[in-house]
Amino acid sequence: MTGPAAGPGEAAAATARLTGRRVRAVRPWGAGLALVELAGGAQLVAKRGTGPGATAAEAAGLRWLADTAAVRVPAIHGSDEQWLVLERITEGGPTVRGAERLGRELAALHAAGAPHFGSPPPGGPSDAWIGRAPMRDEPGREWPAWYAEHRVLPYLRGAVDAGAVGPGEGGVVEEVCRRLPELAGPPLPPARLHGDLWNGNVLWGEDGGPWLIDPAAHGGHRETDLAMLELFGCPHLDRVLAAYDEAAPLPPGRPQRVALHQLFPLLVHATLFGAPYGRRALTAARTALRG
Incomplete structure (x- = not known):
């Protein structure tokens, strides 16, 4: 932010x-x-x-x-x-050991939980931000319905209004929202998310270990943070994911759900940065529908 x-x-x-x-x-x-x-x-x-x-x-x-x-x-x-x-965090560089540490630490962070999907941090405003885009933290009980209503559809409308997604192109995203209960995988309790966990928000300290900056923290699905790390690349990502899965095994089928969780940040980017991200969001929606 x-x-x-x-x-x-x-x-x-x-x-x-x-x-x-x-x-x-x-x-x-x-x-x-x-x-x-x-x-x-x-x-x-x-x-x-x-x-x-x-x-x-x-x-x-x-x-x-x-x-x-x-x-x-x-x-x-x-x-x-x-x-x-x-x-100020004095930076070093990423290491395999640091990446494995990041995976274990994210598993522990997520396990700390949240009262609901969409819960803001205690004392934080409901009207928050992700990067330079407003983000509403509105609690919900079921992840598929909450994700559709409060994460995907508001930014689809924003992307259409910005001209990043054509007026007739959003149907594939709306179809994802309709089918979210079957696409979402096994239900999980709300996790405590960083919320904007792309590679630029992970700093590697002098000891090679990770520091997290610029959160858009809220209660959410733990696969969302991991999908964000995959969206723009992360050093030693395979070791991050392996260490996470060892500490807190992920439900079967997570690789097939990555595009579903990337749909939200791609639509945010489409509202901010235009059509290239709009096209990527539509591709992610089609991928998510294929499962």
Whole structure:
């Protein structure tokens, strides 16, 4: 979750106000991000929120993930309605051992559970964000109905409105939604999800182990986080999945359901980035129908 460009002066002022520490230097560090050096040399990351409620949602999500002690996330040094000040993670590189650790840690995170599918983190707003797209966290009891109503169909409408999916092309996605009860596989309890677990939101620390950043945390289906990792690639993905399956065996048929779980993030990308992702979403829908 990153927002508008973080001007150095604004980032410095926000960090000083939220931490009570004197700022020595600031430099831009990507969209909506600034690397802030405090007096004494410690470094923090200042993030400007995407929109209303974004920093509150991310802060609540980070705390909810951290509460499990299953995964590592950056510590929060301060937040308000516009800014989030976080620990800076010093990066190394991915390793096989780190990938296996990621698989085991995701299994433990998911096992921590959630009250319902769609439950927001405690204290977090229901109107949250995934990347730069609004995301509504509305609790539901049955995953197929909840996934169709609150994850797939809203972004199909957004993709059509954005011209990324043609007006006559969405029928295949709607057919997936109608058939979700038979396509979803064995029912599972709500898992505690990172919610936006693409490769860019996994940092590999100096020890080679994983850190998770930028969550869109909510209660969901545990296969969704894994499908997100597969969507844009992840180092040593085979070891991640093998370690996960060893720690918490997945229901039979998961590979055939990957496209079903990727349909949501692909439609989100279609609303934000246009027709190339719209075409990928339609392909994923056809794949999901073939099972």
